[in-house]
Amino acid sequence: MDTTSTPDHEHAFETRDMLLNIGPAHPAMHGIIRIIAELDGELIESADVEIGYLHRAFEKMSENVDYNGVIPYTDRLNYVSPLINNMGYCMAVEKLLGITVPERCHYVRVILSEISRITDHLTCIGAVSMELGAFTVFLYMIKAREFLWDLVEKVTGARLTVTYCRVGGVKADLPDDFRAPCEKAFEETRKVIKEADALLTRNRIFVDRMCGTGVITKEEAIAYGITGPFLRSTGSEYDVRKDCPYAVYDQIDFDVPVGSKGDNMDRYLVRLEEMEQSMRIVEIALSQMPDGPVLVNPETGRPIPASEMVDLGKLGEISTISGGCAVTAPSLEGSGRGAHPFIATDEKRAFLPPKEDTYGSIEGLMRQFKLVMHGHGVRPPVGEVYFPVEGANGELGFYVVSDGSGRAYRVRVRPPCFAIMSVLSKLLVGGSLADMTPTFGSVNMIGGELDR
Amino acid sequence: MEDLLIKLALAGIVYFGVLNLAGLHTWVERKQSALIQDRIGANRASIFGFTFLGLFHSIADALKMFTKEDIVPTGANRVLHTLAPMFSVFFALAAFAAIPFGPALEVGERTIELQVAKIDVALLYVFAMLSVGVYGVILAGFASSNNYAILGGLRATAQMISYEIALGISVVGLLMVYETMDLGELVRAQGQTIAGGWIPFWGIVAQPVAFIIFVTAALAETKRTPFDLPEGESEIIGYFVEYSGMKFGMFFLTDFLETIMVAALATTLFFGGWQVPYLQPEGFHFPWGAELPVANWLYVLLGVMSFTFKVLAFCWLFMQVRWTLPRFRYDQLMKLGWKGLFPIAVINVVVTAVLLLLFGEGS
Numbered sequence: 052m053d054t055t056s057t058p059d060h061e062h063a064f065e066t067r068d069m070l071l072n073i074g075p076a077h078p079a080m081h082g083i084i085r086i087i088a089e090l091d092g093e094l095i096e097s098a099d100v101e102i103g104y105l106h107r108a109f110e111k112m113s114e115n116v117d118y119n120g121v122i123p124y125t126d127r128l129n130y131v132s133p134l135i136n137n138m139g140y141c142m143a144v145e146k147l148l149g150i151t152v153p154e155r156c157h158y159v160r161v162i163l164s165e166i167s168r169i170t171d172h173l174t175c176i177g178a179v180s181m182e183l184g185a186f187t188v189f190l191y192m193i194k195a196r197e198f199l200w201d202l203v204e205k206v207t208g209a210r211l212t213v214t215y216c217r218v219g220g221v222k223a224d225l226p227d228d229f230r231a232p233c234e235k236a237f238e239e240t241r242k243v244i245k246e247a248d249a250l251l252t253r254n255r256i257f258v259d260r261m262c263g264t265g266v267i268t269k270e271e272a273i274a275y276g277i278t279g280p281f282l283r284s285t286g287s288e289y290d291v292r293k294d295c296p297y298a299v300y301d302q303i304d305f306d307v308p309v310g311s312k313g314d315n316m317d318r319y320l321v322r323l324e325e326m327e328q329s330m331r332i333v334e335i336a337l338s339q340m341p342d343g344p345v346l347v348n349p350e351t352g353r354p355i356p357a358s359e360m361v362d363l364g365k366l367g368e369i370s371t372i373s374g375g376c377a378v379t380a381p382s383l384e385g386s387g388r389g390a391h392p393f394i395a396t397d398e399k400r401a402f403l404p405p406k407e408d409t410y411g412s413i414e415g416l417m418r419q420f421k422l423v424m425h426g427h428g429v430r431p432p433v434g435e436v437y438f439p440v441e442g443a444n445g446e447l448g449f450y451v452v453s454d455g456s457g458r459a460y461r462v463r464v465r466p467p468c469f470a471i472m473s474v475l476s477k478l479l480v481g482g483s484l485a486d487m488t489p490t491f492g493s494v495n496m497i498g499g500e501l502d503r
Numbered sequence: 504m505e506d507l508l509i510k511l512a513l514a515g516i517v518y519f520g521v522l523n524l525a526g527l528h529t530w531v532e533r534k535q536s537a538l539i540q541d542r543i544g545a546n547r548a549s550i551f552g553f554t555f556l557g558l559f560h561s562i563a564d565a566l567k568m569f570t571k572e573d574i575v576p577t578g579a580n581r582v583l584h585t586l587a588p589m590f591s592v593f594f595a596l597a598a599f600a601a602i603p604f605g606p607a608l609e610v611g612e613r614t615i616e617l618q619v620a621k622i623d624v625a626l627l628y629v630f631a632m633l634s635v636g637v638y639g640v641i642l643a644g645f646a647s648s649n650n651y652a653i654l655g656g657l658r659a660t661a662q663m664i665s666y667e668i669a670l671g672i673s674v675v676g677l678l679m680v681y682e683t684m685d686l687g688e689l690v691r692a693q694g695q696t697i698a699g700g701w702i703p704f705w706g707i708v709a710q711p712v713a714f715i716i717f718v719t720a721a722l723a724e725t726k727r728t729p730f731d732l733p734e735g736e737s738e739i740i741g742y743f744v745e746y747s748g749m750k751f752g753m754f755f756l757t758d759f760l761e762t763i764m765v766a767a768l769a770t771t772l773f774f775g776g777w778q779v780p781y782l783q784p785e786g787f788h789f790p791w792g793a794e795l796p797v798a799n800w801l802y803v804l805l806g807v808m809s810f811t812f813k814v815l816a817f818c819w820l821f822m823q824v825r826w827t828l829p830r831f832r833y834d835q836l837m838k839l840g841w842k843g844l845f846p847i848a849v850i851n852v853v854v855t856a857v858l859l860l861l862f863g864e865g866s
Binding site: 070090093180183184186187190191194250251259486487 | 729735738740826829831
């Protein structure tokens with residue numbers, strides 16, 4: 052009898068790994084990620100992360116519209132905190148142009164990006180807790196986000212696709228009565244954060260699921276180019292706002308929370324504390340920022356709604372306009388002469404003139420024409436710049452190359468969660484299938500930014 | 504013949520009540536979660552413009568389930584795929600037969616026990632039915648020909664087996680104290696009072712530790728958050744991922760039926776079943792000496808109301824838990840079951856035995 056043909060003892064109980072296709076149509080994959088995992092029981096043996104389901108050719112599109120035309124596209128990068136993207140892109144182009152914006156404009160941008168950061172962190176923590184089964188916390192978080200989005204809507208006129216910043220300024224000044232609703236919204240948000248903190252941080256089930264899962268070391272995180280809360284949870288203090296301050300972050304006193312273990316729990320705690328710090332930044336900025344314009348100034352004449360101004364201009368009644376004062380709602384385009392010097396650069400080659408000038412004087416009209424007509428527009432000198440801002444997920448960088456024409460030669464985005472996604476499969480392997488949800492959730496993968 | 508009719512009537516009452524309560528549970532779940540989460544909740548379905556707080560959503564749900572297309576995936580075992588949800592619902596319903604929901608009703612010469620099936624070992628019967636019910640889940644997992652469903656089925660198997668042991672041992676102490684497995688007798692035994700008549704001698708008084716273990720393990724049996732691992736919607740979607748229409752509806756219904764079952768069991772075992780504090784068959788005996796005679800029909804009515812109230816209170820509690828806690832991980836669940844609940848349950852039995860030996864009536 053041939054002894055070699057008897058089954059080897061090990062092969063008598065042959066087991067095979069289960070190949071599991073997770074996503075893109077999987078509730079935890081946000082519809083845009085696919086993970087092909089090999090499972091041994093519930094243990095993930097290997098994980099192949101596939102991205103690109105939300106690719107929209109942002110960078111290519113940016114080469115085909117003028118510089119200001121890119122801004123609406125940036126809204127759709129990290130759509131949970133679009134104002135930070137707006138700010139990042141605009142500051143990159145401003146650096147290319149070599150212009151600076153007024154201080155108040157900086158403050159307005161900082162205030163709105165910090166509010167966006169809070170909404171982003173709220174969404175991230177809410178999504179993680181929902182995927183862990185704590186649906187209630189998710190809805191509490193969304194409730195808080197709603198208060199903040201009301202603020203954003205008050206300023207920009209939109210909730211999601213805000214398109215608020217412009218090259219050389221912002222679209223409109225903060226509304227007159229911004230401080231009171233801001234304080235109220237923060238009060239509500241703090242209440243919600245406290246509630247969620249009680250429901251999660253002191254919940255044994257939640258802590259057990261978050262602690263020790265998805266661990267990454269500081270060295271590994273740096274090697275993969277990870278930034279933001281994900282990096283800070285490992286103990287590194289890198290924060291663009293501190294280490295490479297832009298706008299007025301160097302004039303504002305705030306702390307950068309860091310973790311120590313680099314696991315999901317630390318990332319959760321870092322985000323929780325960053326929300327508090329962001330609120331602190333907004334409060335300081337609101338008290339420090341230079342005063343804005345008096346919106347209806349009797350000296351400049353009677354207020355005219357911007358829409359009416361358009362009609363008057365068409366009829367050629369420019370004397371009425373030049374003696375008037377434009378009244379613009381946040382949802383309307385542009386800003387009037389009152390707010391203009393406080394929120395926009397005085398560089399004529401970059402920013403649209405006040406509405407009164409556009410409709411009231413030939414110089415203003417020409418300036419508007421030169422900026423908006425095809426073949427004209429903002430024309431930075433030949434050169435290239437890289438400008439990083441601290442996005443909600445980490446360093447959000449814009450690399451813009453100009454060939455001197457009205458359109459960018461190349462726009463490249465450094466999306467923070469791209470670097471994190473590249474390490475995801477490493478974090479998943481060795482963990483259980485159930486750990487996939489909190490780990491993936493704490494990456495805070497935002498498809499718009501990842502795939503561009 | 505008369506006996507048969509009475510039994511049929513009892514069965515009709517119990518199942519009418521249970522199924523309606525389960526249907527109502529879909530509404531309760533929506534509204535209660537909405538209250539917890541600062542939402543309004545279901546309020547759209549209406550008949551002639553009346554919404555009745557969204558109560559019609561249960562009807563709309565049922566209609567939807569019945570009219571949806573029934574899909575059996577290619578490669579699935581058609582017979583088992585169809586059998587699985589029926590298994591689940593059948594055994595969840597069958598378990599209710601042994602639950603006494605009121606004291607004995609006297610009609611003329613006849614005494615009617617308000618219990619569909621008077622079984623000597625009713626407790627074993629209920630546990631057996633609950634255990635067999637898990638076959639539905641396992642079959643659904645294996646018959647669907649879907650990896651997610653298999654994972655769900657596997658999780659369900661492990662979870663049920665682990666928690667059934669803790670569940671079974673937790674009530675051993677109770678059986679030692681009351682010395683019966685007949686649920687009717689068990690409830691009657693809980694009618695005694697202690698501490699000079701002030702405290703009714705319910706299961707929770709006799710076995711507080713067992714109560715906590717029982718409720719935890721029983722919650723795990725219902726497969727709802729925080730123990731919804733077989734479902735785990737954001738991880739493995741669940742064992743019923745390949746089900747649609749009323750077959751899915753049956754699994755859904757089973758979830759609610761099991762919740763009610765566990766609430767009924769917890770009531771029967773630990774909260775005196777249909778007992779009303781200080782109410783004896785002949786009337787109220789208050790500890791301060793006052794007495795209030797009560798007719799038999801009123802006694803029965805109060806008993807049934809008391810039972811219903813307690814069951815609803817437990818349903819409310821379970822719903823509250825479901826919408827508050829996140830989900831366990833598989834290994835943590837096993838740890839809690841085997842290293843937490845199981846040893847405590849065993850220690851509880853030992854301590855109970857020693858105490859009974861030292862201070863019990865037999866010694």
